[in-house]
Amino acid sequence: MVIGMASKRDRVLERAFQEHVVQIGQSHGGFVSKFKPNKVRAMKVRVAPGHEMTYVQRLSSVRVEVYIYFGKTRYKESLKAFEALFKHKSAIEADFGAELWWDDRETRNACRVRLDREGxxxxxxxCWDDYATWMVEHMDRLHQALLPYLE
Incomplete structure (x- = not known):
């Protein structure tokens, strides 16, 4: 490996990893089979107005999340939708089987409920099989845990 390589984006590898996640998702079936590769480091499927289930990949981490965004000037609507989910935090985390990161930072104009995996x-x-399988399994669990509460 060339020194500094890990800090550089590689769109070809990013796309190949997305395709790998999609392939595992299609084998898994159900909701997670709906994702498609794209040109950015996140794959999204809309599940309700302003709510997108999202796979995110970075150079040294991956995550699954519900991304809540109603528009740049409509943060209050995003926050209201986030708070509607947050009221059910205990039940959602119990159904999911782990603690989640509940992120409502206004500076981002969006809210998220997410689980990250470093390394x-x-x-x-x-490492791709391990991380892609983790993403698919946790996306499926997150979607199932949130589904009763999505508007």
């Missing part, structure tokens, strides 16, 4: 290395294809 990913986009340039190390030997």
């Amino acid at each position: 990913f290395d986009l340039h190390d294809r030997s």
Whole structure:
């Protein structure tokens, strides 16, 4: 590996990893089979107005989340939708089986309920199966836990 390589974006590898996640999702079936690769480091499926279930990949981490965004000037609507989910935090986390990060930072104009996993290395294809499978399984669990509360 070239020194500094891990800090550089590689759109070809990013796309290949997305395709790998999608392939595992299609094998898994159900909701997670709806995702498609794209040109950015996140794949999204809309599940309700202003709510997108999202796979996110970075050079050294991956995450699954529901991304709540109603528009740049409509943060209050995003926050209201976030708070509607947050009222059910205990039940959602119990159904999901783990504690989640509830992020309502106004500086981002969006809210998120997410689970991150560190240690990913986009340039190390030997870890892809493990991380892609983790993403698919946790996306399915997150979607199932949130589904009763989505507006």
